[in-house]
Amino acid sequence: MGNIVLTPSDYINIGCCGVAVVSAIIAVISCVISKKQYKLQVAQFDASKPQYNVSVKKSVLRKQIDSCARYSFDVCISNISDNPTSIRCSSLEIYTLDNARYVFQEARLSRGEIDINIEPHNSFTGEFVFEVPWNIYDVISIEKTFLEFKDIHEVEYKEQVIFIEEKYEEDCF
Numbered sequence: 001m002g003n004i005v006l007t008p009s010d011y012i013n014i015g016c017c018g019v020a021v022v023s024a025i026i027a028v029i030s031c032v033i034s035k036k037q038y039k040l041q042v043a044q045f046d047a048s049k050p051q052y053n054v055s056v057k058k059s060v061l062r063k064q065i066d067s068c069a070r071y072s073f074d075v076c077i078s079n080i081s082d083n084p085t086s087i088r089c090s091s092l093e094i095y096t097l098d099n100a101r102y103v104f105q106e107a108r109l110s111r112g113e114i115d116i117n118i119e120p121h122n123s124f125t126g127e128f129v130f131e132v133p134w135n136i137y138d139v140i141s142i143e144k145t146f147l148e149f150k151d152i153h154e155v156e157y158k159e160q161v162i163f164i165e166e167k168y169e170e171d172c173f
Helices: 008-048
Strands: 052-064 068-079 085-096 101-105 116-118 123-133 142-151 156-160 165-168
Touching (some): 068 085, 101 123, 116 123
Antiparallel strands (some): 068 123, 085 101
16 A cells, blocks of 8 residues: 655645535534524514403493494403503494494593503403494394404404393483
8 A cells, every 4th residue: 555645735625624514514503593593583573563352341232212322342451462552443343134244433432531552461441332323223134243443553353242232222321
């Protein structure tokens, strides 16, 4: 067997290959760390989005014949996110048996509040009142009723109201 003689340029080439291997390992580690960091940022972003739950505690329909049908809902809105939010608008949606949809905006809160500001991990409880004109209420056959809320971040929440207690105007007082 013959002796292998390495020249100085061979040593330089071996050194360059070693640096390239170390650089490739560092690049792979960097990619793994970057992917984990991206997943963490996505999770933090999702956690910071406003989220809220709505539960209807009591619902009453007061029928005032020849005037209006007044829907009254006792509602609890809970902010389950880490950021404050404000409920911007609420609406009552009524679906009929013939697939028509009626939407009534601008609920009146019984305490006269305009904005509903909810701090993180807190809740708001209040009564929302919607008035439906009698000429509309009297001619429709209601299939489903929904309450819909929208906050300042354009997050919408829709809650179907299953049970509504009915009272006529003589029962209202």
